[in-house]
Amino acid sequence: MIFRQLFDVQSSTYTYLLGDLSSKKAIIIDPVFEQTNRDSALIEELGLTLQYSIDTHCHADHVTASWLLKQRFGCQIGSAAVIQAENTDLHFTQGDVITVGDITLEVRATPGHTDGCLTYVCHSAKLAFTGDTLLIRGCGRCDFQQGSASRLFASIKKQIFTLPDDYTLYPAHDYSGRTSTSVLEEKNHNPRIGGLASESDFVGYMQNMTLPHPKYIDIALPANLKSGKTDTDLNLPTWAPLTLTYAGIYEVSPQWVVCSMENIQLVDVRELDEVTMQRVEGAIVIPLAELKDKYQTLDKSTPVVALCRSGKRSALAVNMLKQNGFEKVANVKGGLLNWEFAGLPISH
Ligand SMILES: N[C@@H](CCC(=O)N[C@@H](CS)C(=O)NCC(=O)O)C(=O)O
Numbered sequence: 001m002i003f004r005q006l007f008d009v010q011s012s013t014y015t016y017l018l019g020d021l022s023s024k025k026a027i028i029i030d031p032v033f034e035q036t037n038r039d040s041a042l043i044e045e046l047g048l049t050l051q052y053s054i055d056t057h058c059h060a061d062h063v064t065a066s067w068l069l070k071q072r073f074g075c076q077i078g079s080a081a082v083i084q085a086e087n088t089d090l091h092f093t094q095g096d097v098i099t100v101g102d103i104t105l106e107v108r109a110t111p112g113h114t115d116g117c118l119t120y121v122c123h124s125a126k127l128a129f130t131g132d133t134l135l136i137r138g139c140g141r142c143d144f145q146q147g148s149a150s151r152l153f154a155s156i157k158k159q160i161f162t163l164p165d166d167y168t169l170y171p172a173h174d175y176s177g178r179t180s181t182s183v184l185e186e187k188n189h190n191p192r193i194g195g196l197a198s199e200s201d202f203v204g205y206m207q208n209m210t211l212p213h214p215k216y217i218d219i220a221l222p223a224n225l226k227s228g229k230t231d232t233d234l235n236l237p238t239w240a241p242l243t244l245t246y247a248g249i250y251e252v253s254p255q256w257v258v259c260s261m262e263n264i265q266l267v268d269v270r271e272l273d274e275v276t277m278q279r280v281e282g283a284i285v286i287p288l289a290e291l292k293d294k295y296q297t298l299d300k301s302t303p304v305v306a307l308c309r310s311g312k313r314s315a316l317a318v319n320m321l322k323q324n325g326f327e328k329v330a331n332v333k334g335g336l337l338n339w340e341f342a343g344l345p346i347s348h
């Protein structure tokens with residue numbers, strides 16, 4: 001199974017992408033609105049077909065990307081039936097099974113942090129996605145969204161601590177960079193519910209926590225009740241038909257470059273001896289090593305498109321130019337190799 005744990009620094013959220021190797025079908029859990037372009041790039045680069053975008057609960061601290069992902073990939077959106085979110089295709093309840101190729105996830109209702117919290121269990125891989133029901137050495141707060149410490153206690157004890165001890169647990173957040181835990185670890189070491197903690201110990205702890213309200217709660221809750229449908233989109237810049245790679249580089253096709261030479265600065269960053277062998281008419285030649293001293297000769301208001309043999313050195317050039325204040329800058333996808341493959345003009 002393809003398994004990727006992705007992180008959103010702003011909200012300390014973990015998003016999980018699971019893909020079935022044979023059918024290439026995929027599911028994403030707890031995607032973050034602002035990370036849609038990154039996650040879409042990864043889905044495309046891995047050649048996956050996104051079948052479902054699901055949430056563990058109605059998040060208070062970030063907006064889900066489910067609706068945007070549905071617009072891009074035509075996937076179905078799922079969340080707990082209790083939430084009654086708009087724009088949802090699948091309304092999960094206890095015991096439902098989600099199937100994605102060979103991957104199956106069992107739905108367990110684990111209310112307490114909110115009344116609509118779910119834990120998704122993948123028995124074949126011995127792991128579970130606990131959302132905010134159980135965090136690493138912590139758990140979700142219970143002071144809003146119909147939260148209840150006693151319900152959370154029951155959910156963790158009956159639905160998570162009953163899983164085999166060696167199941168790995170993946171939470172929706174960690175605020176200090178820890179990535180996973182296990183049932184046994186949390187049973188033994190969770191400072192709120194581990195060891196011999198009773199329900200009243202746990203409830204007493206939870207009721208006396210003083211946490212500030214999540215900063216984006218007033219934006220996140222209404223948006224998440226619509227499965228992340230908002231008026232804002234995360235469109236890529238429009239100066240070119242750009243694609244964004246998971247490496248974070250904007251790319252354009254060589255075909256587009258050939259048709260746009262009048263309106264762009266095409267910068268060939270190969271070495272001079274390479275350029276002598278093969279060159280593109282109209283390209284400005286600045287070898288990569290000289291770019292840091294010569295980028296001032298380029299016009300910041302006109303788009304810059306970087307080119308090299310295979311698209312690797314030019315990707316570094318794109319980053320260097322971005323760092324030096326160039327806003328409209330992109331890489332030629334696949335470089336001259338791709339250019340030649342497409343049968344576009346090259347002078348020898
Ligand atoms: N500082 C964060 C707080 C986030 C927060 O309250 N997170 C919830 C989950 S949605 C929680 O239960 N946190 C547990 C904790 O901080 O211990 C923000 O403003 O967004």
Ligand SMILES: [Fe+2]
Nearest residue numbers: 059060132140
């Ligand atoms: Fe939460």
